[in-house]
Amino acid sequence: MRFGKKTAFAALMAASALVMAGCAGGGGDIIEEGAPDGGGSSDGEMYIALVSKGFQHQFWQAVKKGAEQKAEELGVKITFEGPAAETEIAQQLEMLTTAIDKNPDAIAYAALDPEACVAPLEQAKSKEIPVVYFDAPCNGDVGLSLSATDSKVAGALAAEHMAELIGGEGEVGIVGHSQINSTGVERRDGFVEKIEADYPDIEIVDIQYGDGDHLKSADIAKAMIAAHPDLKGIYGTNEGSAIGVVNAVGELGLEKGKLTIIGFDSGAAQIEAIKNGTMAGAITQDPIGIGEQVVQAAFDAANGDDVEEFYDTGSYWYDAENMEDEEIAAVLYE
Numbered sequence: 001m002r003f004g005k006k007t008a009f010a011a012l013m014a015a016s017a018l019v020m021a022g023c024a025g026g027g028g029d030i031i032e033e034g035a036p037d038g039g040g041s042s043d044g045e046m047y048i049a050l051v052s053k054g055f056q057h058q059f060w061q062a063v064k065k066g067a068e069q070k071a072e073e074l075g076v077k078i079t080f081e082g083p084a085a086e087t088e089i090a091q092q093l094e095m096l097t098t099a100i101d102k103n104p105d106a107i108a109y110a111a112l113d114p115e116a117c118v119a120p121l122e123q124a125k126s127k128e129i130p131v132v133y134f135d136a137p138c139n140g141d142v143g144l145s146l147s148a149t150d151s152k153v154a155g156a157l158a159a160e161h162m163a164e165l166i167g168g169e170g171e172v173g174i175v176g177h178s179q180i181n182s183t184g185v186e187r188r189d190g191f192v193e194k195i196e197a198d199y200p201d202i203e204i205v206d207i208q209y210g211d212g213d214h215l216k217s218a219d220i221a222k223a224m225i226a227a228h229p230d231l232k233g234i235y236g237t238n239e240g241s242a243i244g245v246v247n248a249v250g251e252l253g254l255e256k257g258k259l260t261i262i263g264f265d266s267g268a269a270q271i272e273a274i275k276n277g278t279m280a281g282a283i284t285q286d287p288i289g290i291g292e293q294v295v296q297a298a299f300d301a302a303n304g305d306d307v308e309e310f311y312d313t314g315s316y317w318y319d320a321e322n323m324e325d326e327e328i329a330a331v332l333y334e
Contacts, residue, residue, distance in 0.1 A: 046074075046075075046076040046077065046105045046106075046302060047077045047078070047102075047104045048077070048078045048104055048105060048106045048107070048295060048298045048299065049078070049079050049106075050067055050078055050079065050080045050108040050134075050294070051092065051107070051108070051109050051110065052064070052080060052081065052082030052110050052134075052135075053086050053110045053112050053136070053181075054082045054083055054085060054086045054088075055082050055083075055084065056084060056086070056240075057212070057238070057239045057240060057265070057267065058239065058265075058266070058334065059238075059239055059265045059266075059267065059285070059287050059333070060082060060287075061333075062287035062288050062291070063135070063288070063290050063291040064080045064291060065291060066288035066289060066290060066291025066292040066295075067080055067108075067291035067292065067294065068080070068291070069288070069291070070291065070293075070295040071295050074296070074299050076295070078295065079099070081095050081099075082110075083095070083112075085211075086112060086177070086178070086181070087213075088112075089113045093116055093117065093120060096117065096121075100120060100123050100124050100127065100129065104129060105129075105302040106129065106130045106131070106132065106301055106302040107124055107130070107132075107298070108131075108132050108133070108134055108295065108297075108298045109134070109138065110133065110134050110135040111136045111137055111138040111181070112136075112180075112181060113180055113181070114136070114138050114139045114180070114181075114182060115139055117139075118140045118142075121138055121143070124142065125142045130298070130301035130302055131143050131144065132144050132146070132294055133145065133148070133294075134148060134290050135147075135148050135149075135183060135290060136148065136183050144297070144301050144307050145294075145297040145307040145308060145309055145311065146310050146311070147293040147297055147313060148311070148312070149285045149290075149312065149314065149315050150312045150315065151183050151187045152190035152193075153190060153312075153315060154187060154190060154283050154285070155188065155189060155191040155192075155193075155237075156190040156191065156193070156194035157283055158187075158190075158235055158262050158264065158283050158317075159190070159191040159192075159194035159199070160194065161280070161281060161317055162195075162233050162235060162260065163198070163202060165233070165260045165262075165280050165281075166232040168199055169199075169201035170201075170202060170203075170230070170232035171203050171205045171228055171230050172195075172202060172203070172204055172205070172231065172233040172234065172235065173205055173206040173207070173208075173221075173224045173228065173233075173235070174188060174204065174208070174234070174235050175209075175210055175220050175221055175224070175235070175241045175244060175245055176207060176208070176209045176210070176241060177210065177212035177217075177238040177241045178209065178211065179209055183237075184209070184237055184238070187238075188207065188237060191235055192204060192207075205228050206224050206227070206228065208220040208223075208224065210241055212238050212239070213240055214240050214244045214247060215244070216244065217240060217241045217242075217243070217244020218244040218247040218248040218251065219244075220244070221244055222248045222252060225248065225252065225259070231259065233262065233280075234259060235261075235262045235263075235264075236261070236262070236263045236264060237264050238264050238265055239264070239265040239269075239270065242261070242262075242263025242264060242270055242273075242279065242282060243263075243267075243273070245261050245263075246261060246263075246269070246270075246273045246278050246279055249261065249278060250278070256276065256277040256278050257278075260280050261273075261278065261280055262280055262283075263282035263283070264282055264283045265282065265283075265284060265285065266282065266284045266318070266331075266332040266333050267334060268334040270282055271332065271334060274318070274319060274320050274323065275323075280319060281317060281318060281319030282317075283316065283317060283318075284315070284317075284328070284331050284332055285313065285315055285316075285331070286314050286331045288331075289313040289314070293313060297311065314331075316328055318332065
């Protein structure tokens with residue numbers, strides 16, 4: 001679907017449904033206590049199933065917190081689950097299939113692989129279960145809404161600050177977290193396109209991918225620094241990528257600030273790296289707002305109300321100078 005216009009759940013459900021076989025449900029679920037075990041909520045309370053990309057980063061814990069807050073406000077029951085790592089696509093699909101089998105009133109989904117989720121979500125459509133997305137959508141036309149950061153805008157914001165911090169010239173690299181996931185692609189592309197359009201004296205000399213894993217990203221960053229001795233900066237496109245770069249600099253014994261590091265997301269480790277001068281700054285999202293908004297969208301869709309195709313929950317630059325400002329402090333999560 002193309003996000004940006006209003007669409008109605010009733011209109012989508014009136015369309016012809018394509019019934020397709022999905023993945024077999026399996027184990028590995030991380031289910032919240034009190035989750036329905038089939039047929040929706042047994043006490044008549046609305047039940048919304050959320051399937052996340054993971055649990056390993058503080059970002060997802062903040063999304064979960066926002067979802068729980070909104071569920072309590074609306075008086076609905078939710079489950080929030082995800083695989084142990086954002087590379088575990090098969091495990092996430094098992095969780096999605098299991099959620100569909102429970103016949104919830106709505107499903108909220110954050111896609112690790114935008115193609116792999118198409119068939120199981122067609123099953124949800126055939127069962128007339130409304131689907132909304134958060135953070136990253138699935139391909140196809142099943143989803144009614146996306147609650148997320150505009151990742152290309154956020155990537156461009158990172159590029160602007162990188163350019164300012166390195167004086168508008170020099171070599172920079174990118175340690176990305178995914179070539180498949182829309183957030184990884186768009187955060188990279190937003191950065192690259194901004195640099196190419198507005199900063200001709202900056203050269204992006206390398207782009208590598210560490211799957212958001214601290215250790216893998218650190219190894220990539222160390223190799224990148226060794227291969228490019230004139231490197232002025234590195235941009236890490238998510239929490240794991242950025243902390244990997246920070247760890248690489250520490251392991252190499254580089255002087256703090258010698259390499260300009262810009263991260264993405266917040267979390268205790270990035271906040272500490274900015275405070276101690278290892279990282280220049282980062283782009284933060286509003287994960288609590290994402291969690292709140294996607295539950296609201298799922299609730300509205302389940303009730304047959306109109307929902308927006310795209311809810312941009314915003315992106316913000318933070319550094320040592322502004323992280324205590326009221327607006328920025330509200331979107332930092334530790």
